[in-house]
Amino acid sequence: RQAAAVTASRYVFDELTWGNDETHHVAQGYDADILLRWGDPITADAPEFDVMNQTAEAQLQQFGYNNDYVGFWPLNDAGTRAVLCVNHEYTNEEVMFPGLGRQDKAGFAGMTPELVDLEMAAHGGSVVEIAKGEDGKWTLVKDSKLNRRISPLNTEMTIDGPAAGHPRMQTNADPTGELVVGTLNNCAGGMTPWGTYLMAEENFHGYFWTDTLDADGKPDLSAQPEAASLKRYGAPGLWYNWGQHHDRFNIDKEPNEVNRFGWIVEVDPMNPAAKPVKHTALGRFRHEGAETTVSQDGHLVIYSGDDNRFDYLYKYVSTGTVSDDRAANSALLSDGTLYVARFDDDGSITWMPLIHGTGPLTAENGFASQADVLIDTRLAADALGATPMDRPEDVQPRGDGTAFVMLTNNTRRKPDQINAANPRPDSSFGHIIEIKEADGDHAADTGTWSILVKCGDPKLADVGAQWNPATSENGWFGSPDNAAIDADGRLWISTDQGSNWGKTGKSDGLYALETEGALRGHSQLFFRCPVGGEMCGPYFSQDGETLFVAVQHPGTDGTTDIKGFARASTFEDPATRWPDFDPAMPPRPSVVVITRQGGGKIAS
């Protein structure tokens, strides 16, 4: 490691060595303890996890699968009790269920109604109370009244905002268009300044089904009245066959159910009886996350990327301002302006409002009302000429009017499609953009942008990476996904290389990325995942002494391309059995809590 550079870094820790093996690793001097695993009982009367006899009923009282976003909110002044809010994005049948390899999933041959309900029960979110003991270690408070599961199987939610009740939101089960069961594919998220939990609905299209296929086995939408909208959202995606068992996920039988997903959901972790709310004012797209901040004059601002190749970056600004009245604050998510970003080559950014009746957003162009603008946010943003990006993932605002945008990769961008904000064709490794809003105000409708790093191996000229030259061979990464700002305003990045694992040979991990001064663009590895696991979270406690990270789908991603693990993982033969290493247990997605040995702030 570069001793001189690291001494000058604002992050004080000894960088981890890169690699790839069956377990997780954290920088020396830190503990990384397993806090919550898939299947862990989280309510007072929840049954113990029985992996060979899983049921939907049990799963609804146990920690769900594929933990992604982690939000933390203290419950007392001492910071020793807190609520943890965790998204469960999706399921990996091949390592969850015995006898169901990936081949079976492709044809859904082994998917019974019971397994479909079990998958649904493993999706959604968990809200749990945790407590910090005398030893400084966090543990689950299993009998807390706050603990609950949220799932697409049985959690009723209300719909509010301009699209609520619109005919396109009405179904046979809900003629009001204001009540929906569940949430889908909750990737990243956010915590509001008053401690509610935002769950972003990302790849919802994959859960919708049709029996009407063309000669290539692709959905035939010719008889669908909303074909243009469906096509723009990639629905139905046929990733899961829930629509063969639940009519609402089959667009032939229930064409409007799909319009009721792709939103931001607000959950009040302090009130387990309160129904979650889908806030349509924030738009409908494949929301990666929903990180919040407050503008100089008190408006709530929420940044959200649409994670799709060539899709857009959005920002929502509330009409009202944040106050000490918790109940009143939630109305800020019902009334506001949604903007989409245009990145110009001169380094300026313009936030264009999506308001019905202005510019091209009129009835003659297919937008009869603000409800249409929001249900078809992508089509409205197309009409405004937003800049197609390299898959916008998490967007992390900092209080000073800065926001960091993770652009994870886009191998479909052709040389004639590059621009200054998306500068590489066939980008396997992605880049990070730093936005500076005008006058440091997150509510501004203009600002400037610059590229913080271009990811990938700096030693390979054809990769075209851009890092601070002090970055070591351990510190560079590919495919930035989630991000967090710690108590000192420093940036942390987690990676999700997906099928690109083999191109770096590195496991996914968590990196400390300098944004200021001479070391701007200098990255250091702090934590790495077990093989095939994707790094999610991260979230720092307000005192900076605890860091929560989530290891998603250990043992799956890219394992066929990795030396020493060159095989597809199955329940019977996974690439790792992290974190239990019990021959009777498959790998389990888990939340990991990182603390400094002897106490103190992380990386300080």
Ligand code: FEO
């Ligand atoms: Fe679920 Fe955009 O990652």
Ligand code: CA
């Ligand atoms: Ca993500």
Ligand code: CA
């Ligand atoms: Ca984040």
Ligand code: CA
């Ligand atoms: Ca991801």
